[in-house]
Amino acid sequence: MLKLQPINCIEMVSQKEFISTYKKQEIPVVIRQLTQSWGARRKWNLDYFCEIAGDNMVSLYGGGERAKGRRHQHASLLKMRFSDYIESLKQGENKLRMFFYNILDEAPKLIEDFFYPEIGLNFFKKLPVMFFGGKGAKVQMHFDIDLADILLCHFGGKKRVYLFAPEQKKYLYHVPFSFSALFDVDIEQPDYERFPALQHLQGFVTELNHGDVLYIPPGFWHYIVYEEIGFSLSLRAFPRQPQALMRMLFNIIVIRNVEGVMRKLVGQRWNDRNELNAIRNTHRDLGLGKV
């Protein structure tokens, strides 16, 4: 059955230790006190965001639905005022999420509330993005197209994060021309009849609380469940080695565009074919018989 080990939690880390123990070995870790001196740790709550950016229109994603037909797989579901979204989060269960919200463009005042930590990563400072989610929101299993080293700095209520190293891809029902697993792959309630390969999966799990920072090594797959309303800031460092850089560019320029164009041209048949192939390829490669 699916094997999960808890992600190591430490209070603080020096640059030297971070590089040798975590970055070089690609081991995820939660660092609890890295945000200790940040204004964000004291200030970031729903009312504060409302004050800073309440009038902005924001795009919302998720809602427990996969993108169908000709709709882009990462298209937003709807737009609303940030303050209305925050109000709706306060009402209880809410699966709508804000995704990849670039605060440099959208709410630059928030930049004053954090620092780029000196832990040996060369951060890309034009992309401090935030993610918001309501109680019960889930993030489909995926890996990040830019293959970045990520610090996911979490605030607000608890959220559970599952991580899987890139070599676990063979068990994950990767949908061709995407960066995701099949939408129905639910790590918390795995359907081993439909997806028997999940039984071989090995990964990591942790619960992030206000102020915790999770290091996600490049290419790690992640699946996230918001237990409560939460918001995370992601700081990213792009790959520098030529091979990884080429893979990142290939993902961004080729794969993403092929998927976008084919969806537009072919529609749902393209999606159905890729979803079927996710199962076929996985079972074929593992010798699990025909679909």
Ligand SMILES: O=C(O)CCC(=O)C(=O)O
């Ligand atoms: O925390 C979230 O809502 C999503 C984070 C994520 O998927 C990412 O950093 O790629």
